[in-house]
Structures are given as C-alpha cells and as structure tokens.
Amino acid sequence: MASIRSRNQKLFFDFYYQGIRCREQTLLNDTKLNRSRLESVLRNIEAQIRLDRFVYSDIFPDSKRCEDFKKYDEQIKFVKESEPELTEQLLLNIPTFSQFADEWLVENKVQWKLSHSKNVSMIFERYLIPAFGAYTMDQITRAQIIKYRASIIEPKRKTKHSKKLSNDWINHVMTPLRGILNEAALRFDFPTPFINIKPLKINKTAIEPFSLAEVQLFLSRVREDFSDYYTVRFFTAMRTAEIDGLKWQYVNLDRNEILIQETLVDGNVETPKTTASYRSIQLSQPVVTALKRQRNVTGNKDYVFCNANGNPLDHRNVTKRIWYPSLDEMRLKRRRPYQTRHTCATLWLAAGENPEWIAKQMGHSTTKMLFEVYSRYVPNATRQDGSAFDRLIEQVNFHTASENIYE
Template sequence: MGNIRARDGKLFFDFTYQGIRCREQTALLDTRINRSKLTSIMKTIDTEIRLNRFVFKSYFPSSSRCSRFDEQDISVQRYLAEEVEPQTVHILSNIPTFKDFVDDWISENRIQWKKSHLKNVLMIIDNYLIPEFGLTRLNDITRPNLIKFRAAISEPRCSITKDKLSNDWINHVMTPLRGILNEAAFRFDFPSPFINIKPLRIHKTVIEPFSLTEVKLFLSQVRDDFRDYYIVRFFTAMRTAEIDGLKWQFVDLERNEIIIQETLVDGNVETPKTSASYRSIQLSQPVVEALKRQQQVTGDNTYVFCNANGKPLEHRNVTKRVWYPALDEMDLKKRRPYQTRHTCATLWLAAGENPEWIAKQMGHSTTKMLFEVYSRYVPNATRQDGSAFARLIEHVKFDAIQEHSYE
C-alpha cells in the first residue's frame, strides 16, 4: 500500500509500481485537509494497481518516470478501451458512504460521551439516519435532502400512533447528523450541506408542581416503604438520576447535607448532568429524619434507596408500581415523578428563600432558569401576591412625608 509523506513541508506520494518505488512530489502543504485529499487519491491508485487499471501518466504527467511506464500505460489503456463498460474513477470516488463513515465517527467520539448519551446516539443513527442516508456518499447529501428529512420524521412513523415527534426530539435527531456531516466535510474537503438549518423552536416545558396541601396528602397515604423516598424527592429537588444513584458515602447527616457526585442512568453510574450539578444540597429537618429512618433499613448497603437485594431502584418500575397508583388512589392529577423537583423549587420560592441559594441547591449555574420557569408559580403557592412589598412599606407614613414636602 502507498503512503502520503512530507518533505520540506510539502506532501508527496510514496508507493511501489511494477517493482519500482515511486516518490511523486506535490505542491500541497502538509495540512490535515491536504493529507486527507491525497490519502483518498492514494487509495484510488492502490485499487487501480491491484485491478490492473492504473495509468501512471494520468496521475503524474510531469513525472520523470513516465517514460519508464510507457509500455505498461499503453497496455492498460488498451485493456480499458476494450472493456464493454469502462469504469470511471475520479478523485472523490473514495469519499465513503454515510454508513461507512459513521462507524469511524462514533469510535472517535465515544470516549467523550456518557454511556446514556452513546445509547441515544446509536438509537438515532440506527432508527433514523442509516435508513435515510446509509448508502449515500457523504458529498452527495444536500441541504434540501436534510430539510426534507427533518420534515418527514415529524410525521407519525406507523398507523398505530397519530402522535408526531416533538420539536425537541427532532432537534435531538438532527444533532448527530450535523456532527457527522460537518466532520466529513472538513475531513474530505467538500462543502457541508448543514448550512443555515436552525433548530426548531421548542415550546416551554409545562410544569405542574404540587401544592403543599397535595404534598402532605401524598406523603400521608403513599406506601410506608416509599414514604421516606418521596420525602427526599419532594424536599431536595434531586433529579431522578441523582436520587437513584445516591450512595450512603455521599450522605453526611452530621452536616445535614447530600453531595451530588454521581448519577445512575439506565443502570450505569455516570457523572452529573452539568458541572453545576456537582453540588452540596443542604437538608431540611424532615429530610434528615427521613434519611435517618432509611439508614436503619438500608444503611449496610451501598445505595440509600434500593431493593431487597441491595440493588438501586429502577425508576420506571417505581413509577409504574408506586407513583401512579398512589396518585390514582388519592384522586390527584396524573403527573410525572420529575414534578417533585418542580414542586420543591416552587415551595422554596414561596417560602422566600434566596433565589441564588435555590439555584445552587438545584444544580443551576445561574438564577435565569429559576425565574423563567418557576417564579410564576409563587403567587399561586402563597396566595399573597405583592404582600411582601406591602409588609415592607406598611410602617411608612406617606401623609407625613407629603406634608413635610410642602413646608
């Protein structure tokens, strides 16, 4: 096999043909793009030599070696001319198909991905991208192809369901597609078709926090063996993956805090969602008491909340067998368990806690999301909209101020 090498900062072909080593200089600088381009050509040359289809002077007409291969070139040209269906080979012929390239792309990027993210990427590639683009050469995929694909996947994929994909999920599908095509365009030096294709607008997430009365009702009637689990969920704002992966080593009952250092996603121990998600959660007294009770039950195990075998809880199973039946029994509106996090946020706000403290407790880097998502629920929780300001100014005698200003 031939190679691409560099001499004095310029690239050259290095291969053997007819028992003769050929070093053919180019004027191209030794850059990643140029190496990729010449490597593609070198692969074509290797293939043509192997199939006895290589014409030396077609590639290197100015080479001093042309005369040495005249007879062989004429013989190959005669052979090609006699073929019923001559095969045309051009420089871009070795740009791989989408399916061939995507395997390399995954192997190169998986080192920086969590297992859960890798699982999602593979699912998207297998279910959406390969069926659509698998056999297409990367440089043949166009911007109109991408726009039509995005529009097509928004429709229901079978007659069983009439539900369309959400804009959020469509954006998730398009994200690895963008990464694959942009990397291929850079590597094989062709224009990326992913130009000016903006993510679809995502509607604000609808949150449905529990009122404090509903929280009390739920905790008073939920199964005894899960009451402490839900006390922790309702009053710490922990994400599902965080409470599922909570280990006793990260619980400090002397300092009344939980350290978020790990999460559990699909049975795999992973890092927290973002850098801000690494945090210390200060615990209220009900949570401390719940954890002390739980310690009597699972204190000898690794995980705080686990099954009889010491294995961490499987949140889908808990949701199906405990959460939803409890809501039905109490005649409470059906909501996802993640609403416990939203509930805690709104109750903290309603209690007048410092927004920066709340953001830190929840693992947010700023208060921006707090005010955008949760603040509108504060009046509903307190039923005293504007009362804090009223209390602030209630002792100010405005009549006296006005009279003094006229003196």
C-alpha cells in the same frame, strides 16, 4: 440500471459492464444496513466505470467474469499506473455516510457519557443510516436534509397508539446529523450542507407542581416502604438520576447535607448532568428524619434506596408500580415523577427562600432558569399593580419621615 437485489435472503450486485449484465452474489443477509453498505460500493463501481477506471478483478477477484474482462482490466491498470495522480484525484475516497458514521461514533465516544453514546448510536441506527447511509458525505444536500426532517414527523406505521415525533425529539435527531456533516466537510474539504437550518421551536412544557397539602396527603398514604423515598424527592429537588445513584457515602447527617457526585442512568454510574450539578444540598428536618429511618433499612448497603440485594431501584418500575397507582388511589392528577423537583422549587419560592440559594440547591449555575420556569410562583413576580410597594410605604409614616429629613 444497476441495483442491489436479493436472492434467498442474500444480497447480490446487478449491473452492466461493457454491455454485459453482471450479477455478483454476496454472503450478506438482506438487511437495511447491508443494503446501504452495498449500495455505497455499487455507486463507487458506477463512478469508476464512468471514469474508465474500473478494474473488475479488483472488486470481484473470485468471479468467473474476471476472465471475460481480463483485457479491459489490463488496459485500465496500465493507464492508472501511468497517471497515478490523476487517478487519485478522480477517485478521491470520500466515505459514505454509513462508513463515516462508524468512525465518527468511535471518535466521539471518548467525550460522551455512556447513556448519551447509546442515545446517539440509536439515532444513527434507527433514523440517519437508513436515510443517508448509501450517500457519500459530499452528496448529501441541504434540501435533502430539510425534506428528511419534514418526513420523520409522521410515524411510518400509523397505528392506534402511534404519535407524531415531538419537535424536541426531532431536534435531538438533527443534532448528531449536523455534527457528522460538519466534521466530514472539514476533513474532506467540501462545503457543509447543514447551513442555516435552525432547530424547530419547542413550546415550553407547563410544570404541574403539587400543593403542600397534596404533598402531605401523598406522603401520608403512599406505601410505607416508599414514604422516605418520596419525602427525599419532594423536599430536595433531586433529579431522578441523582436520587437513583445516591449512595450513603455522600450523605452526611451530622452536617444535614447530601453531596451530588454521581448519577445512575440506565444502570450505569455516570457524572452529574452539568458542572453546576456537583453540589451540596442542605437538608430540611423532614428529609433528615426520613434518611435516619432509611439508614436503619439500607445503612449496610451502598445505595440509600435499593432492593434487598442492594441493587439500586429501577425508577421506571417504581413509577409503574408505586407512583401512578398511588396518585390514582388518592384521586390526585397524574403527573410525571419529575414534578417532585418542580414541587420542591415552588415550595421554596413560596416560603420566600433566596432565589440564588434555590438555584444552587437545584444545580443551576444562575437564577435565569429559575425565573423562566417558575416565574409565576415567585411572590409578586406576576403582580403589576404596585401593591407590594404600597405595603412598604404603609409601614412608614411618610410625612413624618419627610419632615425628619429636613430637620
């Protein structure tokens, strides 16, 4: 049986042709990616052998075996030259998944943000190419896709700290797989196997906002040089990438507003998350005061929150060194820093701010997400006893009002 094998950490082909065992050495190191690529070549060789279209010297021109198969090569070349259309039809060059992935990723980078491009490339390298790389695009089946999805839930190496992949992350892996298969199906005219494979259900993540008292406690006791940073986070609902990328040129303290025009993701300046994310945030007095103090510290730098060299803060480092130790010291429940955004939203709702205004402040295009995520924090949203209407009626002398109507 044909296979790709290794000798001294270098890969070689091992197959039979005309009853003779052929071993053809390569200079490629024994890696998963190289094995995948050579397996693709080997599959093509086997297909050509079955169709009597294999010319040994075309694939291995420097091999000592070329002389052994010279007469076969000449016969097959003659047939291929006399039947070019048939040969082209039989050997339709549908690329392997690994080959097409290289092309597809390059083509799509132009429309992706750098952080997203890195994410997708990582998914291909870590998940998709090891599983599908050796198959031609038309050989991948729906059953194979479904079995693969089920197989990656459990970690390959079970250790004390290993965890199952979340449904959300598995969906992230499947999204580019669907995209590349659909594109290949269009280009090479075969039915896409990614049919009626629905995303896995994702349970809503419970938000854990701070109470106003907890916010006040945190801001009063957090390290002084980070008090202004967290004041802005707690009272503007800015996303992590937005506050990381906040520059002084987008802060207008005369108009008490911050413009969200850029974000910072993994050290790269990018555009905001969505069209609605381009926005003007109206600043409350605590935020204005905090920014005025911060201007005395970093006003001569580009970024509002940065180190002594003017480089923006590394939010992972801040979380590890400041955020969690502060929560532990104050005996507050450990929560992700993103909860500052949820906290701001719930405090705005509790204060009775207009939901449409809140949605715009947060960078949402509608109030839909606001009510879906924070519904239990909307005054009277979960109350179904009619008490709010009762209080309205109590404010009016109902009988008197009725009499006035008929006068």
